[in-house]
Amino acid sequence: MGIYSPNQQDIARRINVDCAQSNWQDWKWQLKHSVTSIDTFEDLLNIRFPATERKKLEMTLRKFPLSVTPYYLSLIDTEDYDNCPVFRQAFPAPAELEIGKCDLADPLAEDQDSPAPGITHRYPDRVLFHVSNVCSMYCRHCTRKRKVGDQDSIPGRAELEKGIAYIRNHPEVRDVLLSGGDPLMLNDEYLDWILGEIRAIDHVEVIRIGSRMPVVLPYRITDDLVAMLKKHQPLWLNTHFNHPREITTSSKTAIRKLADAGIPLGNQTVLLAGVNDCPRVIKALVHKLVANRVRPYYLYQCDLAEGLSHFRTPVGKGIEIMESLIGHTSGFSVPTYVIDAPGGGGKIPLNPNYLISLSTNKVVLRNYEGVITTYQEPDSYEADFCNRNCNECRLHLKLDDAEEYRATGIEMLLSDWNQTISLTPRNNERMERRNHE
Numbered sequence: 001m002g003i004y005s006p007n008q009q010d011i012a013r014r015i016n017v018d019c020a021q022s023n024w025q026d027w028k029w030q031l032k033h034s035v036t037s038i039d040t041f042e043d044l045l046n047i048r049f050p051a052t053e054r055k056k057l058e059m060t061l062r063k064f065p066l067s068v069t070p071y072y073l074s075l076i077d078t079e080d081y082d083n084c085p086v087f088r089q090a091f092p093a094p095a096e097l098e099i100g101k102c103d104l105a106d107p108l109a110e111d112q113d114s115p116a117p118g119i120t121h122r123y124p125d126r127v128l129f130h131v132s133n134v135c136s137m138y139c140r141h142c143t144r145k146r147k148v149g150d151q152d153s154i155p156g157r158a159e160l161e162k163g164i165a166y167i168r169n170h171p172e173v174r175d176v177l178l179s180g181g182d183p184l185m186l187n188d189e190y191l192d193w194i195l196g197e198i199r200a201i202d203h204v205e206v207i208r209i210g211s212r213m214p215v216v217l218p219y220r221i222t223d224d225l226v227a228m229l230k231k232h233q234p235l236w237l238n239t240h241f242n243h244p245r246e247i248t249t250s251s252k253t254a255i256r257k258l259a260d261a262g263i264p265l266g267n268q269t270v271l272l273a274g275v276n277d278c279p280r281v282i283k284a285l286v287h288k289l290v291a292n293r294v295r296p297y298y299l300y301q302c303d304l305a306e307g308l309s310h311f312r313t314p315v316g317k318g319i320e321i322m323e324s325l326i327g328h329t330s331g332f333s334v335p336t337y338v339i340d341a342p343g344g345g346g347k348i349p350l351n352p353n354y355l356i357s358l359s360t361n362k363v364v365l366r367n368y369e370g371v372i373t374t375y376q377e378p379d380s381y382e383a384d385f386c387n388r389n390c391n392e393c394r395l396h397l398k399l400d401d402a403e404e405y406r407a408t409g410i411e412m413l414l415s416d417w418n419q420t421i422s423l424t425p426r427n428n429e430r431m432e433r434r435n436h437e
């Protein structure tokens with residue numbers, strides 16, 4: 001008995017089952033009993049929303065549907081649900097219907113960067129592969145909100161084979177990130193097939209899975225699932241805890257199974273107003289994560305998807321949080337704070353400034369305490385001219401399969417071997433004048 005909280009026992013009783021005897025820990029049972037209406041939400045939590053709010057809530061729901069597992073529902077603090085971080089991530093707010101003038105339906109231009117079904121190819125060496133359009137819980141802050149509930153389906157093999165063929169035909173892809181929806185909504189056998197197909201591609205070095213299951217439906221992490229995943233190493237898994245309250249006995253068990261199987265775990269948090277926009281909350285979260293062998297990976301600035309304006313914080317809040325972490329706590333507890341650039345520019349890291357000034361042989365820096373310090377640079381440093389001939393370089397890279405070295409962007413500007421001195425936006429008027437004269 002003792003493993004179930006009073007909330008869980010109440011909810012199970014209201015679904016007309018007894019926690020201890022029911023299939024509470026069966027993930028399929030949880031999915032079958034997902035809460036999708038406000039009435040059920042009220043009944044199971046024994047709360048009532050004011051009548052004036054009901055209409056607005058129903059309208060919100062028609063545009064952005066509701067779905068939450070009994071497990072995640074049971075984490076809601078019914079005494080103060082309005083301010084509860086779990087409630088805010090799970091339950092619609094009428095503010096979702098307020099579309100700001102800068103909001104975008106597809107803020108990361110994922111649909112435009114899709115060369116094959118399910119594939120988003122944005123970076124040189126890795127792709128995102130959307131293998132499921134379904135989630136066990138609809139996060140209110142979802143960046144793919146435009147699609148939620150739209151096409152609740154799992155793509156068939158023929159569809160996925162097109163994405164797999166794309167990966168096979170692109171030898172530069174060394175990292176494949178399974179995303180969705182939630183890839184762990186697929187059954188073990190289907191996922192095993194996908195992982196096997198990708199694993200069989202020689203140039204794919206790592207596979208990653210992005211899943212919120214350890215947070216919203218930890219019972220999905222069964223021994224069978226873990227045994228299957230283990231066959232496909234090297235496999236990494238990134239999950240999505242946003243608040244220390246989400247780290248429960250059940251989610252710890254799920255994480256422990258994955259870590260024990262040798263699957264490196266990372267966590268991506270979204271910075272959300274009214275949920276976790278506080279240095280102490282984030283610090284408590286990252287400490288709990290590393291204590292459970294999960295490495296904080298990214299802290300995301302909330303993006304410009306439609307319906308998220310009430311969740312957004314100024315960028316300064318993120319910098320303030322980073323300031324409170326860097327130096328103050330273990331380096332591996334500190335995530336990278338990023339803005340995923342609107343329009344598909346990819347993730348851009350942001351940090352407080354630590355470089356105060358520099359001369360030709362000295363750098364002036366400040367540390368986390370505000371101590372201002374200097375770093376004396378070497379008197380003599382002979383930079384090697386790099387002509388990309390790595391086999392003759394004194395640094396012994398000497399890889400048999402060394403690939404041709406190509407550089408893009410700022411890396412190219414910094415190189416010795418490329419003559420480009422500036423990057424100029426297309427449609428630059430000054431350049432257009434030159435070309436016409």
Ligand SMILES: *Cc1c(COP(=O)(O)O)cnc(C)c1O
Nearest residue numbers: 120121122123126127128177347
């Ligand atoms: C986030 C993302 C990746 C992975 O980026 P990492 O910085 O390597 O974690 C890959 N492709 C797309 C489209 C992404 O949005």
